Amino acid sequence: GRMSILAIDPGNIESAFVVVTDDLSSVIDKGKLPNADLERYIECAPIRPWYRNDPVKHIAMEMVACYGMPVGAEVFETCVQIGRFEYIIEEYRKYATYQRIYRMEEKTAICHNCRARDSNIRQALIDRFGAVGTKKNPGYFYGFKKDIWAAMAVAVTYHDKYLTDRE
Template sequence: MSILAIDPGNIESAFVMVTDDLSKVIAKGKLPNADLERCISLLVHERWYWDDPVRHVAVEMVASYGMPVGAEVFETCVQIGRFERHIEIVWGNVINYQRIYRMEEKTAICHNSRARDSNIRQALIDRFGVVGTKKNPGYFYGFKKDIWAAMAVAVTYHDKYLTDSE
């Protein structure tokens, strides 16, 4: 079984698909939102499973901390709603779906609510291993900024909702 984690954006969104024990990254990338929605459909309708059916979906959710935000943030919120609706239509009750807030990621991965992206990235490397090179790819080979954020969503989901239930 696997986890699909999404770091949403107003135009493009990053995603990772990992085994539910986090031992392997199955797929990763950043796609225009409409293309990612089509991929979500393929995961079910075309049995695009890579040996591991998706049974868990986690999407990073926007939270308000009292600061002014721009139109991009509101468009991202709309996109999160689109993903949720699409997931509901495609999967129904077959999967476990959860919103993950950035603050949850910081405290779950770094144990500090003031952690920054660089702290989260380093904590993930400390936990899973080096990025690697083209000749010797590591666990995180090919990860870029938004894909790291999607991985943080997956790890937080795993740590909060899968390890407690085992």
């Protein structure tokens, strides 16, 4: 069977996630959930229907980095949440690798430009994987919302840096 990547874009109240095949050929699951619900989702991933066919072999999460700028309370709350997720992910370490991914890595991996913005990343992903599509004709990214794009950027960066030998 195939293996999958679970990628998380953490937030202070809600977090987004994607589960994609480790060759990035398809999106298995995606969403944005209140943090407590995503904690349960991670804990219970092995009993979800897709897990039998595409067990999670890799987990990646965006990590907050310090750029020396003053930050608000939500950034600190996000850091606390990252710690909570990592505590739960620890249970998987027997089966899955875990990697923190920094925003700067995403920009360089996906756009080859450290000044890229969210819109540039989104466009680069569409250029690579195809259009979003419509309800009648859904594309690779059909149903993606803002934070889910961010989780996808984490998955793609993880794939490109750690699962391929791309230069």
